[in-house]
Amino acid sequence: xxxxxxxxHDRDILIVRLRGELDHHASEQVRRSIEDxxxxxxxxxxxxxxxDLEFMDSSGLGVILGRYKKVTQLGGKMMLCAIxxxxxxxxxxxxxxxxxxTHEDERSAIKACGVAS
Amino acid sequence: MKEVxxxxxxxxxxxxxxxxxxxxxxxxxxxxxxxxxVEELTDIKTVVSEAVTNAVIHGYEEKGDGTIYVRSEIxxxxxxxxxxxxxxxxxxxNMARQPLYTSKPxxxxxxxxxxxxxxxxxxxxxxxxPGHGTTVHMVKHLKSRHQTMAN
Numbered sequence: 255x256x257x258x259x260x261x262x263h264d265r266d267i268l269i270v271r272l273r274g275e276l277d278h279h280a281s282e283q284v285r286r287s288i289e290d291x292x293x294x295x296x297x298x299x300x301x302x303x304x305x306d307l308e309f310m311d312s313s314g315l316g317v318i319l320g321r322y323k324k325v326t327q328l329g330g331k332m333m334l335c336a337i338x339x340x341x342x343x344x345x346x347x348x349x350x351x352x353x354x355x356t357h358e359d360e361r362s363a364i365k366a367c368g369v370a371s
Numbered sequence: 372m373k374e375v376x377x378x379x380x381x382x383x384x385x386x387x388x389x390x391x392x393x394x395x396x397x398x399x400x401x402x403x404x405x406x407x408x409v410e411e412l413t414d415i416k417t418v419v420s421e422a423v424t425n426a427v428i429h430g431y432e433e434k435g436d437g438t439i440y441v442r443s444e445i446x447x448x449x450x451x452x453x454x455x456x457x458x459x460x461x462x463x464x465n466m467a468r469q470p471l472y473t474s475k476p477x478x479x480x481x482x483x484x485x486x487x488x489x490x491x492x493x494x495x496x497x498x499x500x501p502g503h504g505t506t507v508h509m510v511k512h513l514k515s516r517h518q519t520m521a522n
Contacts, residue, residue, distance in 0.1 A: 256392075277395075278424040279388035285479065309413070311420040315481035340413040347490055348483050 256280065259287050266298040267367050269360065273306035278313035285317050289324075298330040299367040303360050305336035314341075315348055322354060331355075335363040378404070379444040386427050386437035386456065395419040398443050402450050407513050414491035414511065415450065421484040422454040422507045429474065430458025430505055448513040457504035464497050 257280035262269040268291050276284065291297065300321060304310075318334075325332045335357040337345065345351060357363035380401045384390045395416040402415055423439060431437035440455045461467050467474070468489070473482035488495045494510040 275392060277388075277391050277420050278428065279391050281479075309416060309420075311417050311424065312481045312483040312487055313420075313424060315483055316479045319481060320479040340410070343410075343413075344417065344487065347487065348481065 257283065259284060261287065261291055263297075264364055266296060267301055267364055268292065268297040268299070269301045269303060269364070271303040271306065275309040276307060276314035276317070277309070277311050281313045281317040285320065288321055292324065292328075298328070300325045300330065300332045301360060301363045301367065302332070302334050303336055303363075304334060304338065304341060305359075307338065307341055310341045310344060312344075312348070315345070315350060318350070318354070331367050333357055333363040333366055335360050377444070377446045379442065381443075382441040383438055384441075385435060386431040386439050386458075387435045388424075388427055388433075390439070391420055391423050391427065394423045394439070394441055398441065398452060401443055402445060405445055405448065405450065405513055411511070411513055415452070418488045418491050418509055419452060419454070421487050422452075422509070425484055425507075426454065426456035426458065426505070428478070428480075429461070430456035432459065448515065449510065450513065451508065451510045453506060453508045455504060455506040460501040460503055460505055461497070461499040462501050464499055468497070 257272060257274040257276055260271040270288060272284065302318065322332045333355055336359055337356060355366065357366060382394065382397055384393065398419045399412055399416045403412065426439045427433060437456060437458055442453045444451045466472055468485045470486040471482040473480040488509060492509040492511045496508040497505065499505040
């Protein structure tokens with residue numbers, strides 16, 4: 255069981271698609287991939303597409319919250335999209351939706367990044 | 372919902388993060404003979420992942436040379452899971468159970484591990500002794516299909 259990370263760019267938006275299972279073992283890989291991309295510069299916003307994320311535990315919450323802090327500190331927005339019911343339940347329980355906006359799909363999340371807050 | 376007689380399984384494995392997925396999948400596949408719902412199976416996978424991760428990160432401080440023990444028993448609709456380590460232990464269990472508390476704030480931990488276990492299981496007991504290790508014992512009663520449909 256592993257996690258696959260796919261990275262895409264759309265203007266100043268970094269789009270990261272996660273496929274598989276996000277646990278403590280995989281979280282370091284996610285953290286590093288996103289940090290490396292952000293370090294290259296040119297990005298303001300981050301969209302996490304979770305359509306193919308089948309499992310996540312509290313280590314996943316930790317890495318998402320860490321990226322949220324980073325992106326918002328730099329003045330950008332972070333959006334989640336296409337969350338599966340099993341992952342949604344964990345996020346809801348932990349109160350993540352109080353700070354992170356979610357969208358049905360990648361397109362609407364990208365669109366929301368462009369809207370002035 | 373199948374009624375099954377008393378059954379158990381035990382695992383011992385190295386405290387490596389690679390084994391977190393192995394542990395949750397092994398327990399999930401053992402308890403699946405009770406024919407749980409998809410949601411119940413996700414709950415089980417999640418709590419095993421949380422407890423094993425705690426043993427890897429906190430119990431053995433990511434050294435990888437410790438041993439983690441997992442025992443699961445099933446009887447009827449009841450699932451019990453015990454996860455133990457012989458690591459550093461927890462000085463203050465009540466503090467560790469608080470939502471958002473983490474003993475390692477520099478590691479980007481969410482501090483939600485025990486809160487998730489308490490939410491997804493019916494009983495969570497934690498025994499810990501500094502310098503000797505930690506045992507987490509959890510119980511879940513599966514709902515019958517009939518109850519699930521009614522909800």
